[in-house]
Amino acid sequence: MNGKKFGYIRVSSKDQNESRQIDSLLNIGIDERDIFIDKLSGKNFERPQYQLMKRMVRQGDILYIHSLDRFGRNKDEVLNEWKELTKDMGVDIVVLDMPLLDTTTHKDSLGTLIADLVLQILSWMAEEEREKIRTRQREGIDSALKKGVQFGRPKVPVPNNFVEVYSEWKQGEITATAAMKRLGLKRNTFYKLAKEYEKTLVQ
Structure with a gap:
């Protein structure tokens, strides 16, 4: 595989643990200048560094991310973005903490099917968890107000x-x-x- 390696990191504005993600990308041989970092929400892909990275990758390149929730949190947008990168642009994606989500090794139809299923399940779980947190917070304040x-x-x-x-x-x-x-x-x-x-x- 002759493609260039890129890394993408996303942390929330209050989260300061990007060093762990950076180390994991440096350890697999990605040049620091090819690592792109956004300190923003994962609710959509309108992030400056992500969009810059997307403009730089070419067919045959490999994008490494630490975990799927660092890529994004909205299920439909994650699936659409994954498809655009892998199918339309010809870029491989490797999710470091989920070996099944590695398009460089799962090139056959069964491998692609498994990766697609895992991706959809994990994307759905991330979105469901986010909504559960919102619901618990909403119910908590409503209950508090009712109790005076x-x-x-x-x-x-x-x-x-x-x-x-x-x-x-x-x-x-x-x-x-x-x-x-x-x-x-x-x-x-x-x-x-x-x-x-x-x-x-x-x-």
Whole structure:
């Protein structure tokens, strides 16, 4: 295989563990300049470094990623992006923590079928887990409000869209500053509401 090796890393804005992913890519011989890193949400593929990497890869090249959830979290978009890279552009993909998701070795029809099935299952699981987290957070604050739990002192009105915005912030999809702006809250008030809400999740 004469293709060039590329690596892609995604971490959320609050996650600082990209060094582990970088080490795993360097250890398999990928040049540091060919490793692309985004500190953004995985909800879609509109990420600057990912799009730059995509413009640089050519047919026969190999893209290495640490795990599928680092690639993306939206099931349909992950499947579409995988198909575009492997089928349309002729780029191989290797998922380091899932040997079955290695298009360089599974070239026959059975191998391709197994890889496709694994990809769909893992993509679905990642999206389901993300939705479960959102649902638990939404149910938690609803339950807290019904019990008369007060958020902060003095009493602070809880914005109607607090759960939605809080969830996006917690998942790393938006920054705390962006969350405060959407909610119309000051920094101290925002974090106070967040802490009070998080207490309800573990009760």
